[in-house]
Each structure stands twice: as C-alpha cells, then as structure tokens.
Amino acid sequence: MKVPKNPSIRRLFFKPGLVPRFQQRRWAKVQDIRINDARFLATQATQERVFEKYRDKLSRRAKEEGHHDVGSLRKAYEAKIEALKNDASLASKKTLTKNTDETTTQIPFSPPPPPEPQSPKVVAPKTSDVPGVKTLSSFIDLDKTKALPPKEIEYIWRLRHAKDANSLCAVIPGPTYAHLSLLARKHPQFVLPVPREGQGAEIHFLQWTFPHPDTATVLFTQLAEYKLRGEYASPHTTVSLHSELLVPKGLVLAQGNVQDERGMTVEDGRWLLMCLQKFYGPQAGEDGLRRRKLLEQFSNGDSGFSIQELLDEAERF
Known part of the structure; x- marks a missing residue:
C-alpha cells in the first residue's frame, strides 16, 4: 500500500521539511548595439x-x-x-x-529512403496490461458473457464465487458505479468502523486504487496496523470492481477475498462493503449530506472529523 495523501494520516509518518527558497531574478536592461x-x-x-x-x-x-x-x-x-x-x-x-x-x-549527403509499407500488426489478446492485475477476462469468457442478458450474467457471477468460503462478490448497476468511482477519485482514503460485541467498534482504513482502466480496487487494513507499518501494512480484505461490461450491459462485477487468520470474517468484509456503499454510493437527503461532509472532513484533515458521527452513520439504516 502506498502512503496516503490525506493530511490526517500523513502527519503520523512525516515531519514537515524545509521549504527551499528561490532567489528572484532581476530584469536586465538590453542595450541596442549593432x-x-x-x-x-x-x-x-x-x-x-x-x-x-x-x-x-x-x-x-x-x-x-x-x-x-x-x-x-x-x-x-x-x-x-x-x-x-x-x-x-x-x-x-x-x-x-x-x-x-x-x-x-x-560524408556525402543523400536523402533518406521512403518508408516501406507495413502490414497491420496482430496483437495477441492479454488478460491484463498491468502485471499482477486480474481483469474480468481472468474469471469469465467475456465474448460469451456479452451475449447473455443482465439477469443471467448476475446469476453466473454469483455462482462462480459460491464455492469459495472467503470470497466476496457483488453486481453493481452502472449509475451506482459511476457515483462510486467519482467519489473514490475525489476521496481515495477513508476510515470505516466494524462493530465488536462488548468492545465498541474497530476502525479500518480503506484506500482506493485504479491499477487498470477497467479495474478499481479497494484495500481494507486495520487502522492500528496501518499506523504501525504505514505503506508496508498488509490489507486483510481486497475487493476489485471490473467495468468491462459497463457499456454493453450496464453492470459492474465486483469480487474480493478476506484473508485467513487476520481476525476478520467474511461477514466483516460484507459489512465493510455495505458501509462503503453508504458513504460512496448515491445518497439523497440529509443522510447523504452528513456522509459527504464526513468524507470531505477526512480528506481535508479537518479537526472537526468525529469518530462518533462516523459510527452513527455506519449503523444508521
């Protein structure tokens, strides 16, 4: 994970450095001399x-x-x-x-020869343009899937991940994803609570990344571990959103995984995804205004950001 640009988190790792000074150049008079x-x-x-x-x-x-x-x-x-x-x-x-x-x-001068006509290159299809990044073609046959109706695509996608006990999957409508993506680029870091019975709530740090034009990834890490290890902290839950079917079918397919032995369950991962939609998804009325305000305060490092208000909004239905 990269160190976030958020001022609230950045103060935990960096000290203000010296600002270099630059001397101003003075204008020089130019004489008209032949x-x-x-x-x-x-x-x-x-x-x-x-x-x-x-x-x-x-x-x-x-x-x-x-x-x-x-x-x-x-x-x-x-x-x-x-x-x-x-x-x-x-x-x-x-x-x-x-x-x-x-x-x-x-060195006698001679004009360069004219370029030879070139036949169009045949580029082999790739599952990903970025090493280590899985696109939607890594999971399903895109050409065959595009010929199916949206309801059948959703059924196949959920069935594809049903056997993995640690997997997370979702099907997101196009308008919802457009709103998620817009706010994610504006507020790429945030914190979300996970309630613990008899212990209050555990705070988790999330970070959006966009490693591929058709893939957005969300990384979840315990805030305590992130404070301790910074960019070397390992996420316990990773969720990728694939938008290859956004234009032809109006769907975005999401898939993720919860790591074993990290103190997190699949139910915790689903709760985090639900909270993610609450704060980044389309919200109308006063609820939406309060949640957008929390996003703005956290991104700007505002001292008025309240964990208690965050808990209240996360538990509000």
Whole structure:
C-alpha cells in the first residue's frame, strides 16, 4: 500500500521539511548595439587592457630604440603588425576550406529512403496490461458473457464465487458505479468502523486504487496496523470492481477475498462493503449530506472529523 495523501494520516509518518527558497531574478536592461559596433568596442577594450598591462615594458623599449613615447613605437611597428594579421587570417581560411572539403568528401549527403509499407500488426489478446492485475477476462469468457442478458450474467457471477468460503462478490448497476468511482477519485482514503460485541467498534482504513482502466480496487487494513507499518501494512480484505461490461450491459462485477487468520470474517468484509456503499454510493437527503461532509472532513484533515458521527452513520439504516 502506498502512503496516503490525506493530511490526517500523513502527519503520523512525516515531519514537515524545509521549504527551499528561490532567489528572484532581476530584469536586465538590453542595450541596442549593432554587431559591428559591438565587435569594435570589444576589440578596443581588449587592446586597452593589453596596453595597460605592458605599459612599463613598452616605455623602456621605446627609449632603447630612440622613440620619444610609446605611440611613436606603435606607429613604427604598425606595418609589421598588419602583415602578421593578414598571414594569420589567410592560414585560418585555408584550414577552414580544407576541413570543409574533407567533410563533404567523407560524408556525402543523400536523402533518406521512403518508408516501406507495413502490414497491420496482430496483437495477441492479454488478460491484463498491468502485471499482477486480474481483469474480468481472468474469471469469465467475456465474448460469451456479452451475449447473455443482465439477469443471467448476475446469476453466473454469483455462482462462480459460491464455492469459495472467503470470497466476496457483488453486481453493481452502472449509475451506482459511476457515483462510486467519482467519489473514490475525489476521496481515495477513508476510515470505516466494524462493530465488536462488548468492545465498541474497530476502525479500518480503506484506500482506493485504479491499477487498470477497467479495474478499481479497494484495500481494507486495520487502522492500528496501518499506523504501525504505514505503506508496508498488509490489507486483510481486497475487493476489485471490473467495468468491462459497463457499456454493453450496464453492470459492474465486483469480487474480493478476506484473508485467513487476520481476525476478520467474511461477514466483516460484507459489512465493510455495505458501509462503503453508504458513504460512496448515491445518497439523497440529509443522510447523504452528513456522509459527504464526513468524507470531505477526512480528506481535508479537518479537526472537526468525529469518530462518533462516523459510527452513527455506519449503523444508521
């Protein structure tokens, strides 16, 4: 199980961390300088820095050669400097031309060949696109089932799970599932009570997951174990809702299992499913408003969430 995003549960496992600070970038002013002007300014600035660095040495050299200042020395060597610049520029152009010719010779350009026509691929049918997730085709023949009327599908589905003492199964009408799915995505975590005679009630944590486009799964775990182990807690009851027949038949088939030796019975699992429908199913009137309020309070980590109100609503018929 993954750690829920619910603020009420998350505080049990995490401590608030430091919020990184980001420095705000200041806007920089952009000068409108043409390319030639920019090159001139950059070259002139570079020359001035070089001149300042070697000012003393140039002054001594000017005196040794009989010049009255550095400017006279620079003027005397001006022709020689220009000749060296021209030689360097010519050598650079020859090297560039040579490299271009070699590249053109070694890697001749040719357009890519047109794509070959491909025959449509035949994809083998899969029972599930996600490893470890069982879809409805893992339990029944979908093609044959789609040809049956809804009443007969319901009968076959219940008969399919009748021999397993720990199994849970249900047939959910399409409109009911639409409401369940909508609230499940909005409130993927919640808690439900299981009454214990002479001991009050035991609180269980539920989590919705959607591992496949046609499958929704509900995991039930004792809240005490979830507090102790967090994401490593093992659910005692798992129920999957399969929606492959939703469009053609208006039905969603649900199947689940209650784990042995976990302190839970099949009757406890059925009670949890009944409570699940109470809070996530379509409810009208004041009952529906109270139950939606409890869902909202739990999802938002509201301190006004009341376990006693939860018990009252779960036992109300």
